[in-house]
Amino acid sequence: MVFGLLLARAGVDVTVLEKHGDFLRDFRGDTVHPTTLRLLDELGLWPEFAELPQSHVRNVTFDARPDHSVTMVSFERLRQPHPYIAMVPQWDLLNLLAEAAAAEPTFTLRMNTEVTELLREGGRVVGVRYQSDDGPGELRADLTVGCDGRTSVVRQDAGLQVTEWPVSFDVWWFRLPLPDSDEIFTLFPRIASGKALIVIPRTDYLQIALLIPKGADARLRARGLAAFHADVLELFPEAGDSVEVIRSLDDVKHLDVRLNRLHRWHTDGLLCIGDAAHAMSPAGGVGINMAVQDGVAAARLLAQPLRRGRPSDRELGAVRRRRVVPTALTQAFQRLFDKRLFGPVVRGEDTSGPPPGLIRLFERMPWLAVVPAYVVGVGVLPERAPAFARRSARR
Secondary structure, three states, X not given: OHHHHHHHHOOOOEEEEOOOOOOOOOOOOOEXXXXXXXXXXXXXXXXXXXXXXXXXXXEEEEEEEOOEEEEEEEHHHXXXXXXXXXXXXXXXXXXHHHHHHHOOOOEEEEOOEEEEEEEEEOOEEEEEEEEEOOEEEEXXXXXXXXXXXXXXXXHHHHOOOXXXXXXXXXXXXXXXXXXXXXXXXXXXXXXXXXXXXXXXXXXXXXXXXXXXXXXXXXXXXXXXXXXXXXXXXXXXXXXXXXXXHOOOHHHOEEEOOOOEEEOOOEEOOEEEOHHXXXXXXXXXXXXXXXXXXXXXXXXXXXXXXXXXXXXXXXXXXXXXXXXXXXXXXXXXXXXXXXXXXXXXXXXXXXXXXXXXXXXXXXXXOHHHHHHHHHHHHOOOOOOOOOHHHOOOOOO
């Protein structure tokens, strides 16, 4: 959606195909990081964004001792115009972007339109075939862009080669009510043998991520609802009777965590970006922001070639050359996080949390908390809105 909005502001005819009738899918990437907040500001969308329901995460702390917490990540130390992570329902953000794009005469959004396969002529991708409420159809294009996520139909049909890295955990997502108390919840994992739990505070509920061993979804569901409630209360005793709102394991959504990256992000007439080019682990919640950065970079690099017609192979390859280093470094960080923290935890090998020496280091030098905040909140090679896409706030 970001890519389409920016291209439309450059005067490029662009159509976005969305297979659903709306954007209302729960438990997607709802973290909007400081670099994306700055981008919304540059696009003139800040007043509308500020009106969306949201909560802010400024610090991540670890309870080192009773009544004593240590700040391990401090976003408010960042030199950014909006130094925090905004927790915003992704459907609200997508609706905002779609409304902004609809104001551009060269932008079209087709809902209930599912891409089924690529359209080829002479070995070149020249568009897509799709299924909509009106039946099957074809859409021809100078460039087809796969933004369809980790299970990308476009990527699969193109036969692009991908490297997969092992991941030790999957995630169960669910909601619990906000407690009556004024307790402050942080994003630091709560750890027990074989599992970990992260509490994400939202405006009117708690979003919970329960980390389970990779491939254990069916086995753990077979234990039944009572065992699930017990697992949650072991890690999150403050939940109390509120766990009873989960009346069926159908209320618990399973995320099959993947970590992979394409060798080439393009072929003749086709480009993949976002999770279609590089599926990210949920560690750090950076997936949505990496995808947004891809969209910004791709629009900046391809707007002029698309105004002329078909981008060349080298022009398409420039997107990967621009984004592969930050992507690879971020994925390396996620693989390290998996190896050193989540892997041992879900295997029941380590429940100790951060090493005591590391905690003492952050206690003595609190400014160190800006380092992980920069890695997560700003990242490697953050992208800025190109001049052709910038607007003043509308109100």
